[in-house]
Amino acid sequence: MKKAFILTVVFLVALFCSLDAESQIIRKAGEYLMGTSSTVRPDYSEGDSAALSTEDRLRADSLRVQELSLQLEQMKLNEILLRAKLDENNQLHVADSLKRARQIQKIDSLRGVTPGVPVVVEGDTLFKLYAARGGHSAIDRAETISDVVTKIGHDGRLRRDTVSLLDNDTYIDIMYGEKVIMSVTEQDALWHATDKQTLANMYMAIISDKILLLKAENSFWKMVKRCALFVIVICIQYLLVRLINYLFRRLRRQVIRLKVSRLKPWVVRDYELLDTRHLCRILLVICNFLRYVVLLLLFIFTVPILFSIFPQTEKLALEIFYYIVDPIKMMLKAIVDYIPNLFIIAIIWYCIRYIVKGLRYISHEIASEKLKISGFYPDWAEPTFNIIRFLLYAFMIAMIYPYLPGSESGVFQGISVFVGLIVSLGSSSVISNFIAGFVITYMRPFKTGDFIKVNDTVGNVVEKSPFVTRIRTIKNEMVTIPNSFITTSNTVNYSASARQHGLIIHTVLTMGYDVPWRQVHQLLIDSALATEGVLEHPAPFVLELELNDNYMCYQINAYIKDADEMPVIMSGLLENIQDYFNEAGIELFAPHHFTTRSKCEVAPVKVDVSAFKGS
Helix, strand or coil: CHHHHHHHHHHHHHHHHHHHHHHHHHHHHHHHCCCCCCCCCCCCCCHHHHHCCCCHHHHHHHHHHHHHHHHHHHHHHHHHHHHHHHHHHHHHHEEEEEEEHHHHHHHHHCCCCCCCCCEEEEEEEEEECCCCCCCCHHHHHEEEEEHHHHHHHHHHCCCCEEEEEEEEECCCEEEEEEEEEEEEEEEHHHHCCHHHHHHHHHHHHHHHHHHHHHHHHCCCHHHHHHHHHHHHHHHHHHHHHHHHHHHHHHHHHHHHHHHHHHHCCCCCCCCCCCCCCHHHHHHHHHHHHHHHHHHHHHHHHHHHHHHCCCCHHHHHHHHHHHHHHHHHHHHHHHHHHHHHHHHHHHHHHHHHHHHHHHHHHHHHHHHHCCCCCECEEEEHHHHHHHHHHHHHHHHHHHHHHHHCCCCCHHHHHHHHHHHHHHHHHHCHHHHHHHHHHHHHHHHHCCCCCCCCEEEEEEEEEECCCCCEEEEEECCCCEEEEEEEHHCCCCCCHHHHHHCCCCCCEEEEEEEEEECCCHHHHHHHHHHHHCCCCCCCCCCCCCEEEEEEEEEEEEEEEEEEEEEEHHHHHHHHHHHHHHHHHCCCCCCCCCCCCCCCCCCCCCCCCCCCCCCCCCC
């Protein structure tokens, strides 16, 4: 503003001078032309006029005209210079005005999006800075002002100095004695849409009030009061700790009394999970844990209070308080924000749960043959239900996974991939057995309770799981066979044949040609019919297997229904064969003849051999 005022005065003075010079030139020229000027037409006396000739007067007038012409040219040149300087000043003034207008327009456009840098002194925001000065950014200026005001407020020696303003033409310094607190520039004024003087007065008032407040807070009596308050808080803390320990000791004694009077064992389905002694110990541990929690909470809230008593540690107290409160707020906020996801997870879980319940009911109905589906066997119900249940739970986990806390974390995803890789690498044989178990289920080579033979293992199937099959042999041995081994081995199911068509048991008997074959057939059939467990229909039959040189091979075949009793029935059949042949007077042996070339007579030799062998 001061610069604009000076430019305006210079412009008016130059204009006045140019007008005055022009008026003088016109006046002089008029006097010369009219012959009234004393300098152009001198006053000659009558005596002198006689002495001077007309030629001398003309020469003097010519010289005077030339002098006046030179003066007129000089005045015109001065006018041109003055006009040029005035135009230059006008252009500078217009340029400054345009520059200021552009700055105001730019600042107005940035004011809404620029937050400004606050000048904070001990937690109190005094004002905000927007402009830089002298190579220092607004952040540097704010930090410097904050440090200076804080030092002045804490310095007890500076008591009589006052805050004042020092105008330096282009900026105004706010001083405390001889110490510069800050400088207010034209840019600062433009950001606040005011002038430098007004903004400097406003800042001076704010800084003065803050310095007075800081000096009052750091006075001697104020420090004495703070020390006394610190001691009082410590004493209250000590008393509270003693009270908490006393109350928890009373609680421990009460728990010990409950052990004798009211505390009862914790029984779950007739099983005593925890007796009174263990329950008492658990309650005492819980009491001790609660005591430590209460003491910790007490210290957590007391320490910030102690630090907040003194201004020097008040900021540290706020930081400690935020360290305690922020995690709690974050946890509570996370819990509140997670409630919608929790509802979604609960809905998904309940839907899958009731779907599984419905499928379990249908599976039970199919397994009990109350519900019959064409082409679907009852023994498929349970494994099919397990497969569908597994797929449903896998689908549920896939749906729930995005709603789990931390599911978007890279660490959580990396751990999931790592666990999946370990499981896939270490469970190849387990997976093969698992798949073989389901193949066996749907191939239906046997079912639980069947009497089967797997390679050299013969017995009843007592368990069929997705991974292994367990067989109890006729010697009551429990054999565990992996399902992958069963799929690659020959399996004989005696029970399936017995249920559908009747199982045929057989044994071979050799007999000499001296015994009629019809008698042998009849004796073998009678022995089979007399055996307990052998069916009359279809009737037993005999097959002649081989015609040897000295004997005949007979095979008795009999139908049975109970495959589990096959060893016992076979044993009974062999016993009956011996009894029936002994009653008929037929010896159970096969004749073998050996000849020896010698001078002696060749005589036949009979050798007794086993006449039969078990299947």
